[in-house]
Amino acid sequence: MTVRRRIFLFQLVTIVFVAVVVCLMLITLKLTDDFVNRIDGVHSRFEAISELDGLGNNYAEQLAEVLLLGAEQMPDFQLARQRMEDGFRVLAEVTRKEFATLGSLGDVQQELPEAEFAARLQEFYRAIDRAAERVFKAQTAGQQDRAVDIFRRSIEYRLSNDFETMLEDARREERGEVAEELARVRSTQHTVLIAAGTFSVLVIAAGLGLGLTLQHSIARPVRLLAAGAEAIANGQLDHRIQTSRRDEFLVLSQSFNKMAEAIERQRASLKSAQARLEREVDQRTLELRQANDQLLALDSKRSQFLADASHELRTPLTILRGEAEVALRGRPGLAAFRDALNRIQLYAADMARLLEDLIDFTRTEIDDVTYEFETVGAEDVVVAAVHECEILAQQKQVDVQLISRAPKQLIRADPRRLKQALMIGIDNAIKYADRGGSIDIDICRSGDVLALTVRDHGCGIDPAELPYVFDRYYRGTNNASRAATGLGIGLPIAKTIVERHGGTITLAPAPPRGAVLTIRLPVAEGETHADIDCRG
Numbered sequence: 258m259t260v261r262r263r264i265f266l267f268q269l270v271t272i273v274f275v276a277v278v279v280c281l282m283l284i285t286l287k288l289t290d291d292f293v294n295r296i297d298g299v300h301s302r303f304e305a306i307s308e309l310d311g312l313g314n315n316y317a318e319q320l321a322e323v324l325l326l327g328a329e330q331m332p333d334f335q336l337a338r339q340r341m342e343d344g345f346r347v348l349a350e351v352t353r354k355e356f357a358t359l360g361s362l363g364d365v366q367q368e369l370p371e372a373e374f375a376a377r378l379q380e381f382y383r384a385i386d387r388a389a390e391r392v393f394k395a396q397t398a399g400q401q402d403r404a405v406d407i408f409r410r411s412i413e414y415r416l417s418n419d420f421e422t423m424l425e426d427a428r429r430e431e432r433g434e435v436a437e438e439l440a441r442v443r444s445t446q447h448t449v450l451i452a453a454g455t456f457s458v459l460v461i462a463a464g465l466g467l468g469l470t471l472q473h474s475i476a477r478p479v480r481l482l483a484a485g486a487e488a489i490a491n492g493q494l495d496h497r498i499q500t501s502r503r504d505e506f507l508v509l510s511q512s513f514n515k516m517a518e519a520i521e522r523q524r525a526s527l528k529s530a531q532a533r534l535e536r537e538v539d540q541r542t543l544e545l546r547q548a549n550d551q552l553l554a555l556d557s558k559r560s561q562f563l564a565d566a567s568h569e570l571r572t573p574l575t576i577l578r579g580e581a582e583v584a585l586r587g588r589p590g591l592a593a594f595r596d597a598l599n600r601i602q603l604y605a606a607d608m609a610r611l612l613e614d615l616i617d618f619t620r621t622e623i624d625d626v627t628y629e630f631e632t633v634g635a636e637d638v639v640v641a642a643v644h645e646c647e648i649l650a651q652q653k654q655v656d657v658q659l660i661s662r663a664p665k666q667l668i669r670a671d672p673r674r675l676k677q678a679l680m681i682g683i684d685n686a687i688k689y690a691d692r693g694g695s696i697d698i699d700i701c702r703s704g705d706v707l708a709l710t711v712r713d714h715g716c717g718i719d720p721a722e723l724p725y726v727f728d729r730y731y732r733g734t735n736n737a738s739r740a741a742t743g744l745g746i747g748l749p750i751a752k753t754i755v756e757r758h759g760g761t762i763t764l765a766p767a768p769p770r771g772a773v774l775t776i777r778l779p780v781a782e783g784e785t786h787a788d789i790d791c792r793g
Contacts, residue, residue: 266467270460270463270467274456274460274464277453277456278453285446285449289442296438298354299355299431299434299435301354302352302355302431303431305347305351306428306431308344308347309341309345309378310424312341313382315340316337316340316341316416317413318337319333319334319336320334320392320408324396324401324404324405324408338386345375345378345379345382348375348379349379352372371427377423378420378423378427381419384415385411388407388411391407391411392404392408478509481510482509482513485497485498485513485517486513489517494520494521497517498514574608581597606648628674629673630669631671632781633667633668633670633672634665634667634668635666635667635668635700636661636665638676638679639679639700639709643659643683646683646687650696653692654693655692655695655696656696657683657695657696658697660697660698660699660700661699661700666702667780667781668778668779668780669758669779670758670778674754675755675778677750677751677754678750678751678762678776679776681748681751682774682776683696683698684747685747685774686711686713686715687713689713689715689717689771690771691715691716694713696711696712697712698712705779706779706780707777707778707779707780708775708777709777709778710773710774712772712774713771713772713773715770716770717767717772718766718772720766723765726764727748727762728745729749730745731745732745755778759778759779760776760777760778761776761777762775762776
């Protein structure tokens with residue numbers, strides 16, 4: 258027999274034992290429930306019969322008071338009569354409930370005398386009540402002696418003897434019924450206990466036998482497998498398990514032997530793989546070292562950036578504080594206040610631009626910028642950027658001119674981001690333009706490409722610097738000569754924005770003087786306008 262079948266047999270015995278225990282519990286609960294219901298019915302009948310005993314005495318007393326004291330006591334007698342009627346209704350109800358708890362025809366037949374007794378008792382009371390009516394008629398006719406005689410012979414005697422005797426017999430029968438039910442339950446309990454004990458002994462014996470057999474069939478193969486595993490762990494890969502069994506452990510032993518053979522074959526390949534892995538580790542270590550050097554260089558570059566930013570912020574802050582102190586010192590006039598506020602406004606604008614650069618730089622570095630693309634008119638975006646840069650141009654007395662040779666061209670873009678890139682180009686052009694000069698902004702199309710150009714007529718750009726103008730933190734040699742503010746991150750940010758739109762951005766000299774920034778973007782699908790020469 259296989260181990261699986263032994264385990265199944267053991268489980269089957271356990272399940273049968275549990276099922277029998279559950280059945281015994283259910284039988285016990287059923288017996289207990291039946292006993293409780295019967296005892297409850299008997300108790301209810303006993304209480305109803307006892308209540309009738311007291312009500313009968315009260316009935317006789319109230320009737321006697323009517324005879325002795327007159328018709329004034331009639332309401333009390335009527336109340337006693339009503340209570341007797343209620344008592345008989347209660348007895349009939351509990352009798353019906355007791356019959357409802359009976360489960361077999363024999364039990365019903367055994368309890369029929371109780372129903373007959375309730376009917377006979379009520380009929381006996383009806384006879385007494387009719388006698389009471391005769392008493393009232395005799396009293397009304399003035400025959401007091403006859404009324405008293407009827408009361409004594411037909412009411413008082415029958416209530417004191419016959420009625421109470423019937424009630425006492427009924428109570429005795431109820432006590433006997435309780436005793437019989439208790440004896441029957443105890444007998445059934447005894448039988449159930451004997452059956453449960455006998456079955457438990459049998460199940461325990463069967464369980465011990467099956468358990469010992471199962472242990473013997475599992476323990477030795479497990480020891481052999483444990484010894485084999487220990488041998489393999491100690492490096493004895495030639496160890497094999499020998500067994501003559503014909504069960505699951507035979508398959509397990511064969512699988513173990515195959516595993517040992519596979520491990521032995523893999524040891525050789527692992528040695529060569531280890532050598533190859535060491536070479537790869539050396540290569541990766543070299544790459545990590547190079548990456549670490551790059552990170553150190555980047556960290557140094559960031560530190561320099563923070564130092565430059567601190568310096569750029571410290572200077573306008575110092576000037577702002579100084580201007581405020583001068584304005585608050587003494588009793589300056591309105592003109593002095595206006596001059597101080599104008600200077601404070603200019604430096605505050607510089608600081609605002611610097612902070613915007615810092616925020617844009619941070620967002621670009623962490624790649625947390627979201628774009629919301631839609632089909633927009635290129636000229637609308639350019640006009641919005643020019644409008645927002647007018648205040649910068651006014652400070653330097655520079656005229657910004659829009660020369661749109663391709664109006665109403667549609668592109669797929671995020672208007673706010675694209676406007677930001679254009680404002681960076683226009684701001685750079687204003688910085689390097691001559692005071693009182695002009696900046697030309699043009700829109701033209703060539704095929705499926707729309708070009709936006711920003712041209713200034715300033716100091717221009719050295720061709721040697723062109724490969725570096727879109728590198729972060731790079732500031733050209735003309736930056737110092739024109740005293741232009743900034744951190745060298747504007748054009749890199751603009752490049753990131755344009756590339757996210759699927760376009761390109763370039764910066765080149767513009768003969769005879771100045772520089773031109775060109776942003777090329779794909780036009781929206783479905784646009785069929787004719788080409789416009791984009792040559793300046």
